[in-house]
Amino acid sequence: MEPGNESSMDTTEARLATLLAQAGSRWDERTGAVSMPVYRSSTFRHPGLGQSTGFDYSRTANPTRSVLEETLALAEGGRAARAFAFASGLAAIDTVLRLFEPGDRIVATEDLYGGTFRLFERMFRRYGIETVYADTADLSAVAAALADRRVQAVFLEVPSNPLLNVADIAAIVGLAAPRGILTIVDNTFLTFCRQRPLDLGADLVVYSATKYLGGHDDVVAGAVITRRADLAERVAFLQNGVGAILGPDDSWLLLRGLKTLPLRLARQEASAEALALWLLRQPRVGRVCYPGLTRHPGHEVLKRQSRGFGAMLAFEVADPARIPDILAGVRVFMFAESLGGVESLITFPAVQTHADVDPAVRDRLGISNRLLRLSVGIEDPEDLRQDLERVLQ
Ligand SMILES: Cc1ncc(COP(=O)(O)O)c(C=O)c1O
Structure with missing residues (x-):
């Protein structure tokens, strides 16, 4: 062929x-x-x-x-x-x-x-x-x-x-x-x-x-x-x-x-899904946005138009005062402003990627001061989970 x-x-x-x-x-x-x-x-x-x-x-x-x-x-x-x-x-x-x-x-x-x-x-x-x-x-x-x-x-x-x-x-x-x-x-x-x-x-x-x-x-x-x-x-x-x-x-x-894109994406997607399911069960976590979750409003449309749900997810922490400690405390995730690489990154959209959006618009959209975004990489998924568990506690 x-x-x-x-x-x-x-x-x-x-x-x-x-x-x-x-x-x-x-x-x-x-x-x-x-x-x-x-x-x-x-x-x-x-x-x-x-x-x-x-x-x-x-x-x-x-x-x-x-x-x-x-x-x-x-x-x-x-x-x-x-x-x-x-x-x-x-x-x-x-x-x-x-x-x-x-x-x-x-x-x-x-x-x-x-x-x-x-x-x-x-x-x-x-x-x-x-x-x-x-x-x-x-x-x-x-x-x-x-x-x-x-x-x-x-x-x-x-x-x-x-x-x-x-x-x-x-x-x-x-x-x-x-x-x-x-x-x-x-x-x-x-x-x-x-x-x-x-x-x-x-x-x-x-x-x-x-x-x-x-x-x-x-x-x-x-x-x-x-x-x-x-x-x-x-x-x-x-x-x-x-x-x-x-x-x-x-x-x-x-x-x-x-x-290596197909290999990377498959691994990253599997880890993202596992993390999303785990975050859902955490008491210190509010909303979890991952389109692979059946409760996500975009799940059905994405199931039809895509062969997978990707490796990006966002979640709200119950207490926004914890965010500086979470960002400073991660050891496997890195606090950095990009996505899609083999290294897992954590981002605070309201002050990083979406700083140019009017604060009133950000609030209306739900890009709040409690929202964190994860770009899940190819590291061992258990290392990623334990890293989040440690900083969330
Ligand atoms: C969805 C999306 N489109 C476009 C861009 C801009 O791309 P670049 O940073 O390569 O100029 C970004 C950057 O983060 C992005 O996330």
């Missing part, structure tokens, strides 16, 4: 694992290099006037980045897709937002990652691109927000950050597409190993590849993927025209990370 020849609809978990494990391994015919070489060259010799090897200047295309982009495209959307790698997740989202014009309106998930919110509010609003926020887990709220004729796009984080609310992607596409409204999905939390927004009708997928795709907390990167040739052409133009590209060394790190 030649990996990656299938459309994403019939890319089984095993085939995806083959595609990812061998990403870049057959590119260099001359030497047979199994690990994709890093092409640290900004420019490329032309064979003659008007001739090109396919690579001219690395902002436009670089071999290491191209192999990464081809891998991401196949994994997310099959052969019809194209992917573009950027210097960060926010650079990827910034590029997508440049598809819009002054006067356009975007409807976005209300509990978005704070950096994406800051991009919408502090950068793009100045240029006349206005974002309105809705509870995208509530279809009637989305329908009401889309009724405005200025709306050109709906931007979803599925599940959302940090509360893990779940938007029904196919149902929202059903509302948006007939009116020519684009559906853009930030798939950072679940990745194509679990959720395929393009198969559900979404037009564009964006990533912070810094998270699960890289997986080792050693690279900051982003990606945009689409199956629509018209959008791919416009994103390619912007990627080259604006230049927020991923460099060759970082492209290689991301390629290496991708090789």
Whole structure:
């Protein structure tokens, strides 16, 4: 079997694992290099006037980045897709937002990652691109927000950050597409190993590849993927025209990370589920947000649209005065601001990832001063549980 020849609809978990494990391994015919070489060259010799090897200047295309982009495209959307790698997740989202014009309106998930919110509010609003926020887990709220004729796009984080609310992607596409409204999905939390927004009708997928795709907390990167040739052409133009590209060394790190993504995610997901079930039984813990729990409001939708529930969870501690001690006291979890890596991290969203969100809005959404977010890594699950048990007592 030649990996990656299938459309994403019939890319089984095993085939995806083959595609990812061998990403870049057959590119260099001359030497047979199994690990994709890093092409640290900004420019490329032309064979003659008007001739090109396919690579001219690395902002436009670089071999290491191209192999990464081809891998991401196949994994997310099959052969019809194209992917573009950027210097960060926010650079990827910034590029997508440049598809819009002054006067356009975007409807976005209300509990978005704070950096994406800051991009919408502090950068793009100045240029006349206005974002309105809705509870995208509530279809009637989305329908009401889309009724405005200025709306050109709906931007979803599925599940959302940090509360893990779940938007029904196919149902929202059903509302948006007939009116020519684009559906853009930030798939950072679940990745194509679990959720395929393009198969559900979404037009564009964006990533912070810094998270699960890289997986080792050693690279900051982003990606945009689409199956629509018209959008791919416009994103390619912007990627080259604006230049927020991923460099060759970082492209290689991301390629290496991708090789183990299915293994990492499966392990992380199993540990996250076990921790969520354990946290539910702890007297010093209030609400537990994990979409794999049957009581989670997004459970049924995610069961339909994803092959798993991911490895992110959030929980409230009964006594918020304990939070400084919990954050200072963890020995296996690390108090740090990211997610998706092999190392488990604990985050205090109200003062870290969501500091840019208005405090009144945070309160209304439930991003309270008692909420902690866990990114569960690949450590021994019992070490993780004991670490939480110790700091909660
Ligand atoms: C869901 C989500 N999208 C986008 C971003 C931004 O990505 P980056 O930090 O790679 O710029 C983040 C960062 O935490 C995120 O969590």
